[in-house]
Amino acid sequence: MKSGKRGLSLVLMSVLSVSLLFGCSGGKNSPAETGSPGKKAEGGQTAKKTVNVTFRDDGVGENGAFYKWLKEVAASYPDKNVEIKPAPIQASEGDYFAKIALALKSKDTAPDIVTEDTFILNSDASAGFLEPLDDRLAKWEDWTNGSFIEAMKKGVTASDGKVYGVPYNTDSRGLWYNKQIFKQAGLPEDWQPKTWEDVLNAARTIKEKAPDVVPIWMNMGKATGEATSMQTYEMLLYGTGERLYDDATGKWTVKSQGILDALGFVETVNKEKLGPPLSKVLNGQAGNTASREYLPKGKLAISLDGSWISGNYLDTGAAPWPEYKDVLGFAPMPTSKGQEPGSITLAGGWALSIPSNSKNKDEAWAFIQYALGKENTQKLVIASGNITVRADVAKDPGYTKMPFNEIATEYLKNAEFRPAQDKYPEVSTQIQTMVESVATGTAPADAMNKYAQDVTRIVGADHAVEK
Amino acid sequence: MSSLSVDMYGKSRKSYTWLFFLLPSIAIMLLFFIYPILLTFFYSFTNLALTGEAAKELKFIGFDNYTRMFQDPTVRISIWNTLIFLIGSAVIGQQVLGFLIALLMKQRNKTFRRVIGTIVLAGWVTPEIVCALCLYSFFGDDGTLNAIIGFFGFSEVTWLFTVPMLTIILANIWHGTAFSMLVFQAALDDVPTEIEEAAVVDGASKWKIFTRIILPYIKGTITTNMMLVTLQTLGVFGLIYAMTGGGPGNSTTTLPIFMYNQAFVNYQLGYGTAISLLLLLIGIVLSLLYIRSMKE
Numbered sequence: 001m002k003s004g005k006r007g008l009s010l011v012l013m014s015v016l017s018v019s020l021l022f023g024c025s026g027g028k029n030s031p032a033e034t035g036s037p038g039k040k041a042e043g044g045q046t047a048k049k050t051v052n053v054t055f056r057d058d059g060v061g062e063n064g065a066f067y068k069w070l071k072e073v074a075a076s077y078p079d080k081n082v083e084i085k086p087a088p089i090q091a092s093e094g095d096y097f098a099k100i101a102l103a104l105k106s107k108d109t110a111p112d113i114v115t116e117d118t119f120i121l122n123s124d125a126s127a128g129f130l131e132p133l134d135d136r137l138a139k140w141e142d143w144t145n146g147s148f149i150e151a152m153k154k155g156v157t158a159s160d161g162k163v164y165g166v167p168y169n170t171d172s173r174g175l176w177y178n179k180q181i182f183k184q185a186g187l188p189e190d191w192q193p194k195t196w197e198d199v200l201n202a203a204r205t206i207k208e209k210a211p212d213v214v215p216i217w218m219n220m221g222k223a224t225g226e227a228t229s230m231q232t233y234e235m236l237l238y239g240t241g242e243r244l245y246d247d248a249t250g251k252w253t254v255k256s257q258g259i260l261d262a263l264g265f266v267e268t269v270n271k272e273k274l275g276p277p278l279s280k281v282l283n284g285q286a287g288n289t290a291s292r293e294y295l296p297k298g299k300l301a302i303s304l305d306g307s308w309i310s311g312n313y314l315d316t317g318a319a320p321w322p323e324y325k326d327v328l329g330f331a332p333m334p335t336s337k338g339q340e341p342g343s344i345t346l347a348g349g350w351a352l353s354i355p356s357n358s359k360n361k362d363e364a365w366a367f368i369q370y371a372l373g374k375e376n377t378q379k380l381v382i383a384s385g386n387i388t389v390r391a392d393v394a395k396d397p398g399y400t401k402m403p404f405n406e407i408a409t410e411y412l413k414n415a416e417f418r419p420a421q422d423k424y425p426e427v428s429t430q431i432q433t434m435v436e437s438v439a440t441g442t443a444p445a446d447a448m449n450k451y452a453q454d455v456t457r458i459v460g461a462d463h464a465v466e467k
Numbered sequence: 468m469s470s471l472s473v474d475m476y477g478k479s480r481k482s483y484t485w486l487f488f489l490l491p492s493i494a495i496m497l498l499f500f501i502y503p504i505l506l507t508f509f510y511s512f513t514n515l516a517l518t519g520e521a522a523k524e525l526k527f528i529g530f531d532n533y534t535r536m537f538q539d540p541t542v543r544i545s546i547w548n549t550l551i552f553l554i555g556s557a558v559i560g561q562q563v564l565g566f567l568i569a570l571l572m573k574q575r576n577k578t579f580r581r582v583i584g585t586i587v588l589a590g591w592v593t594p595e596i597v598c599a600l601c602l603y604s605f606f607g608d609d610g611t612l613n614a615i616i617g618f619f620g621f622s623e624v625t626w627l628f629t630v631p632m633l634t635i636i637l638a639n640i641w642h643g644t645a646f647s648m649l650v651f652q653a654a655l656d657d658v659p660t661e662i663e664e665a666a667v668v669d670g671a672s673k674w675k676i677f678t679r680i681i682l683p684y685i686k687g688t689i690t691t692n693m694m695l696v697t698l699q700t701l702g703v704f705g706l707i708y709a710m711t712g713g714g715p716g717n718s719t720t721t722l723p724i725f726m727y728n729q730a731f732v733n734y735q736l737g738y739g740t741a742i743s744l745l746l747l748l749i750g751i752v753l754s755l756l757y758i759r760s761m762k763e
Contacts, residue, residue, distance in 0.1 A: 098732070101518040101522070120518065124518050127521075128523040129518070149658065178743065220711075279608055279625035279627065282628070423519065457535060
């Protein structure tokens, strides 16, 4: 009897201890702390309204390009009855999306303006977190008179056909390369690879001629999240002519030759040791290691990465490197066998959206129009090293004089977007798992089978197809 | 006081008094413990998601999360990793090492006990995340360990990449051993010295004294400590997440890491809660096993 009682109390104790873990999965009833000072404005004695702007702070705090820009724009904002308040969330990229999703759920924590990555925008819109902006946009001259590049509107249009954000930047992807290392290895300084084999051959030459240098860097780990999916896998897959999702049939391709080819490229890079050490690349910091450390120090020859990395090298950037204009080249990523259109890039970007739970939607909208007008957008894209989404900014000499801006903008002609599907973020994490497993030695066919199984489960068998 | 009320108001009155005093704690238990558990249980049968269409409309999906769990090979890997981590760091590491340290410190002089005790305790008083960062920089590619072996002319080893499970096990041992040490110290101090002395007089060897006197004396403590350490280790998240993030591949993905990834990286809260219940189940099963072993 006595030991029975003791047993019961021990079990209870165990339940208690383990259950401490689950506090975090309580769902709706536990709004996570968001770092956004929600409703301080309500208590103000005047009618002054506060518009909270939530964005991601990647750890640099007030020195971040967006932070600085926001403060500047807020200071010059003519409507003095509205206070623009930065409400940054300091988080890794992946955590940021989880944190804003939690913050947007509740009226108490939702900001008035939120920066949304176009890849998650559709999911957040499907969840009902965001306000459709079509009616407001129709009355905004800038939106209707062609100031915004038409193709960029696709990135902020959700699967229901409505627009949920105003884009403020975009990006393209390609092959950054170090001309000095190329010269030393006897490769052309004006490099124009036509096929994947050209890229691999250049890497092989570098491995042979400059053994201390990492020939080619691509993000290949789960830890680098979306960078692995977009900068590496999708750049490869779309280069084979295939797509992740077929808009016409509404199906995800889960098995195909294109997938095998894309994974084959990853396999070759690792098998022939053309890539970075896995301990460096399967790490959450891999992206920064490549762009802020390896590339400027001449330890890396080719980097398959986004157009924004040059933002690091400005005086105001994270790794100032005045010589980058002359040392770096930015070549387009070729299609697998040089087939049409010859090169490929994916475009992403960020937008300002208004949460459905915002309390000051009109004030937020008025500020968005001001902040994303020509002059202010231009300041932001120049400071952050991004590409503009506005046609008028793209023509401005202040913008075009920045190195690589013209060339990166030109790549956008063939730009592809990620599927505007609310399942995309989940599929994307499966892509990362698949790429990492190939990088660590799994055969492409096995990795693809696992991917097919997981993606089919996520999207449902009706929405998956094998080719 | 209570005897007074019995005298004055009779027995029935008294039986409600205890309830009255317990009410606050019962309310707290219901609100912060029973209710969340029931809620977790409920959500594990839904498609609850952080974003996407499922976030708008909560749907009841029956056992889908559970069938998915049993078909998911990563779940099997995670259970396996959890067990290795548990046995390596809790059962063998913290328990045995903590016991050995306590035993060796028994009846030593005060200064010795203080110095050693403080060193071991340092790991325990360090917050988990600080501990993770310390050990990350110890095992990192350019870390202390590589600097040391480099000094002796050996080439670098990428510890966190080549032997990730070993590094997190060692980290957890370093972090948690002090707890077991303290528990065993208290237990060993309770073993009466007279019995040991009597055994020595009777000519018992050190080993005999250890197995026949000390071990039986502290058997209860061993089981209780084993259970506490096990349950604590089952829930370790921050340490692993900060050191390896569950990688490379899935090689250090334990159930808490897997649960976090499903809930907050894949935004599948419903699936995440189902995994958390699996973890709860494992905790209960292990506790029952320990209790059984104690009865024998």
